[in-house]
Amino acid sequence: MTALPLVFDAPRRGMPPRHLADLTREEARAAVTELGHPAFRADQLARHFYRGVTDPAQMTDLPAGAREALTEALLPGLLTVVRHQTADNGRTRKTLWRLHDGALVESVLMRYPDRATVCISSQAGCGMACPFCATGQSGLTRNLSAAEIIGQAVAAAAAMANGEIEGGPGRLSNVVFMGMGEPLANYARVRKTLDALLTPAPHGLGLSQRSVTVSTVGLVPAIRRLTDEGRNVTLAVSLHAPDDELRDTLVPINTRWKVGEVIDAADAYARKTGRRYSVEYALIRDVNDQPFRADLLGTLLAGKLAHVNLIPLNPTPGSPWDASPLPAQREFVARLRAAGVATTVRDTRGQDIDGACGQLAAADRVEGVPSVAVPVPSVEPPVELGAEGDS
Numbered sequence: 001m002t003a004l005p006l007v008f009d010a011p012r013r014g015m016p017p018r019h020l021a022d023l024t025r026e027e028a029r030a031a032v033t034e035l036g037h038p039a040f041r042a043d044q045l046a047r048h049f050y051r052g053v054t055d056p057a058q059m060t061d062l063p064a065g066a067r068e069a070l071t072e073a074l075l076p077g078l079l080t081v082v083r084h085q086t087a088d089n090g091r092t093r094k095t096l097w098r099l100h101d102g103a104l105v106e107s108v109l110m111r112y113p114d115r116a117t118v119c120i121s122s123q124a125g126c127g128m129a130c131p132f133c134a135t136g137q138s139g140l141t142r143n144l145s146a147a148e149i150i151g152q153a154v155a156a157a158a159a160m161a162n163g164e165i166e167g168g169p170g171r172l173s174n175v176v177f178m179g180m181g182e183p184l185a186n187y188a189r190v191r192k193t194l195d196a197l198l199t200p201a202p203h204g205l206g207l208s209q210r211s212v213t214v215s216t217v218g219l220v221p222a223i224r225r226l227t228d229e230g231r232n233v234t235l236a237v238s239l240h241a242p243d244d245e246l247r248d249t250l251v252p253i254n255t256r257w258k259v260g261e262v263i264d265a266a267d268a269y270a271r272k273t274g275r276r277y278s279v280e281y282a283l284i285r286d287v288n289d290q291p292f293r294a295d296l297l298g299t300l301l302a303g304k305l306a307h308v309n310l311i312p313l314n315p316t317p318g319s320p321w322d323a324s325p326l327p328a329q330r331e332f333v334a335r336l337r338a339a340g341v342a343t344t345v346r347d348t349r350g351q352d353i354d355g356a357c358g359q360l361a362a363a364d365r366v367e368g369v370p371s372v373a374v375p376v377p378s379v380e381p382p383v384e385l386g387a388e389g390d391s
C-alpha cells in the first residue's frame with residue numbers, strides 16, 4: 001500500500017459563489033441592503049433556506065419583483081442531486097451531490113425509530129491519507145464552503161419534513177461529520193456550520209448540542225480550539241490503534257500528534273463540556289484487533305469520560321484488509337468492558353448501497369470530472385454484543 005502525503009492546505013480554487021449561509025446575520029442584512037432591499041428581507045430568505053425552500057415562486061412573502069434577484073444573489077443553488085439510493089427498506093438514503101465545479105460529495109440520511117441522523121461531508125476528498133479509508137486514498141480536492149456543508153443538513157431536514165423517507169414526515173434530529181473529509185482541517189467553515197445547526201429556527205436548524213457529532217483524526221490544536229470556543233457538540237476521535245507504532249501507519253496524522261496528545265486533548269474537551277467523547281476504532285482483522293491491543297486500549301481509556309465505538313472494517317476496493325471476525329470482535333468488546341470502558345459495536349447501515357464507512361469509492365464520472373471517493377459511515381445506533389453497553 002503506497003503511503004500518501006498528509007495534506008492540510010486545500011487548494012483555494014473552485015470555491016462556490018457567496019451564499020446567505022456563509023454570512024452572519026448582520027452580514028446577510030448588510031448584503032441585502034446593498035442590493036437595495038430592506039434588511040429584514042435577509043431574515044425572510046434565511047427562513048426559506050432553512051426550511052429547504054429553493055423555488056423563488058414559493059417565497060410569497062417577498063415582493064414578486066425581488067424574489068429572483070434576491071435568490072440569485074444570496075441563495076444560489078450549490079448542491080445538485082446526481083442521484084439518491086435507498087436501503088434498509090427506504091429508511092437509509094444516500095445522496096450523491098454535484099457541486100458547482102463538478103466535485104462530488106455524498107451524504108447519508110438514516111432514520112431510526114427514535115431519531116433521524118444525517119452524515120455529512122466537510123471536504124471534497126480528504127488529505128489525511130488513512131490507508132483503510134476510500135476518501136483518504138482519493139486525496140483532497142477542496143474544502144467545502146459553509147453553505148455547501150450546511151446545505152446537506154438542510155436538505156436532509158427538508159426530506160424528513162416532507163415525508164420523503166419511509167415512515168412518514170418526521171424531524172431531522174442528529175448530524176454527524178462522518179462523511180467525506182476531515183472537519184477540523186476545514187475549521188472555520190465547520191465552526192460556521194455548527195452555528196447554523198444549533199441556532200434556533202428561522203436562522204438555523206435548531207438542533208441540540210449533544211445531537212451533533214464532530215469526528216476527527218485528531219488534529220490536536222483544532223480540538224483545543226474547539227474546546228475553547230466550541231459549541232459543546234459531541235466529539236469523536238478516530239483512534240483505530242492504542243499504540244503509536246501502529247497508529248502511525250493507520251492514521252498518518254499520528255506522526256504529528258501522538259495517541260497520548262490526542263487523548264489529552266479529548267479529555268480536556270470532556271472536562272470543559274461535561275460530555276463523553278467517543279473513540280472510533282475500526283476493527284481490522286489481524287491488524288489492530290488482537291487481545292493485547294484491546295487491553296492496551298482499555299488501560300488507555302479506563303476511568304476516562306470516553307466510550308469506544310467499534311466499527312467492523314468496511315473493506316475498500318483494492319485493500320488487503322478485512323473486517324475482524326465475530327469471535328475477535330466479541331473478545332475485543334469483552335476485554336474493554338472488563339477494563340471498565342463503555343463499548344458498543346456500530347450497526348452498519350446502508351452497506352448494500354455502499355453507504356457505510358469507507359465504502360463509497362464512487363465509480364461515478366459526472367461531466368468528465370473524475371469522481372471522488374467518500375466514506376460515509378452509519379454512526380448509530382450502537383448494537384450491543386453481549387452484556388449491556390453504555391453509549
Ligand code: SAH
Pocket residue numbers: 128130132133134177178179180181182183215216217236237238280281282311312313314315316357358359375377
Ligand atoms: N475525518 C474524520 C471523519 C471521517 S470518516 C475522521 O477521521 O474521524 C468517519 C469514521 O469512519 C472515522 O472514524 C473513520 O476512521 C471511519 N472509517 C473510514 N473508513 C472506514 C472503513 N473502511 N471502515 C470502517 N470505518 C472507516
